[in-house]
Every structure is written in C-alpha cells, then in structure tokens.
Amino acid sequence: MMIKRIIFATGNEGKMREVRMIMEDLGVEVLSLKEAGVAVDVEENGTTFEENAVIKATEISRLTGEVVLADDSGLEVDALNKEPGIHSARYMGYDTSYHIKNQSLIDRLEGKEGEERSARFVCVIAAAFPDGRVMTSRATMEGQIGYEERGENGFGYDPVFYLPEYQCYSGELPLEEKNKLSHRGKALRLIKEELKKLQEV
Numbered sequence: 001m002m003i004k005r006i007i008f009a010t011g012n013e014g015k016m017r018e019v020r021m022i023m024e025d026l027g028v029e030v031l032s033l034k035e036a037g038v039a040v041d042v043e044e045n046g047t048t049f050e051e052n053a054v055i056k057a058t059e060i061s062r063l064t065g066e067v068v069l070a071d072d073s074g075l076e077v078d079a080l081n082k083e084p085g086i087h088s089a090r091y092m093g094y095d096t097s098y099h100i101k102n103q104s105l106i107d108r109l110e111g112k113e114g115e116e117r118s119a120r121f122v123c124v125i126a127a128a129f130p131d132g133r134v135m136t137s138r139a140t141m142e143g144q145i146g147y148e149e150r151g152e153n154g155f156g157y158d159p160v161f162y163l164p165e166y167q168c169y170s171g172e173l174p175l176e177e178k179n180k181l182s183h184r185g186k187a188l189r190l191i192k193e194e195l196k197k198l199q200e201v
Ligand code: ITT
Pocket: 009, 010, 011, 012, 015, 044, 071, 072, 073, 074, 075, 088, 089, 121, 154, 155, 156, 157, 158, 182, 184
C-alpha cells in the first residue's frame, strides 16, 4: 500500500508541532485538519482515550476517504482519582487559561508531597484507513504535579508537570527532548513503525 498523505485530525497547534517533528522521517505528507480544509468538530463522547481517538480518526477518514491519525490524550493525577483524564481539555472550561488550570492542580494538591503528587500524561493514537481498518497505540509519561509552573515550552499542562528523573519540568524541555520522552512521542513512533510496514507491502 502506498500512503502518500495522512491527515492528523487535531485542532491543537501544540500537538501538531510535536507530531510534525516525529513524522518527519516517514516521507509522507502530514496535513492538519486546517491544511486539509476539513472544518468539522467531532464530538468526543467516548469514555476512554481509546474510544475518543478512534471516534476522531474514523469520523474524519469516513468524511475524507484519507488515512487519518488522531490523538486523544490527557493528564491523570493519582491523588485526584486520575482527573482530569479524558476531560483534560475541558477541565474548568475549554477557554480557561492553562495558567489557571495549572494553578488549580497545584492548589488541589496542597499538603501532598513526593509520590503523593504522582501523575502521568497518557496518549492514545488511532489510525483509520479508508477500507475501515483501525489501529491504536498507547503510551504514558510518568511524573509529578510540581509546586509551581516552570518553562515556556510545550503547551497545556507542561509547565506544571515535573519529571523527577530529569529534575525539570516538561515545560522546560525543548521540542526534540520532549518528543523523546513523551507519551505522544512514544505512542506515535509505535504507529509510525506500523505505517512503515504497510508502506513496504
Ligand atoms: P484535538 O481533540 O483537536 O486533538 P484537544 O486539545 O481537544 O485537541 P484532547 O481532547 O486529546 O485534545 O485533549 C488533550 C488535552 O490534554 C490537551 O488539551 C491538554 O490539556 C492535555 N495534554 C495532552 N497532552 C499534553 C502534553 O503533551 N502537554 C501538555 N498538556 C497535554
């Protein structure tokens, strides 16, 4: 199968920047929804990251007839029963600034220390093909909710996500470094390997 182009079904510019770098060496044109001229808002009414990723990818593939990848991701905070989880984008309202969302997590963990602050980013990537086939991959990045926001890189919850192993915040990582470690980098590289295999047959 010759895959010439892929639509990456996201409206999130932060995700798209990371995705472009990870997919660079595949030799396939990767278009955002905007670049592909697709202006639909898919309702993410699933109850898991997998369901939501599959909903986004299959809906856009059905609409366009193209190979479509979608990412559903979020932040699980153990002390908050894994909230905000699949609701990470919606947490405190879509339009609320991440400075406010991040500060709210810091406030909600007051009095907790070390491992009690454990959290992880989760990413599920779904790939949907015009013939109806679907595949998914999942990966995580483990860390903790920090005591403050740090760093100007990344997006969303990156400035509040502390990586004890590296003694820095995700928001302090350059794009390339984050991609090496991140939930999204790991999940997308798994799918990329599958796409490479398909290219060969
Ligand atoms: P699309 O559905 O259009 O892709 P979205 O931002 O609504 O965009 P999700 O529903 O998957 O995407 O929500 C993911 C949210 O999880 C995202 O908006 C951030 O709040 C958070 N998140 C996921 N990955 C992250 C990362 O690498 N760094 C910081 N925050 C992240």
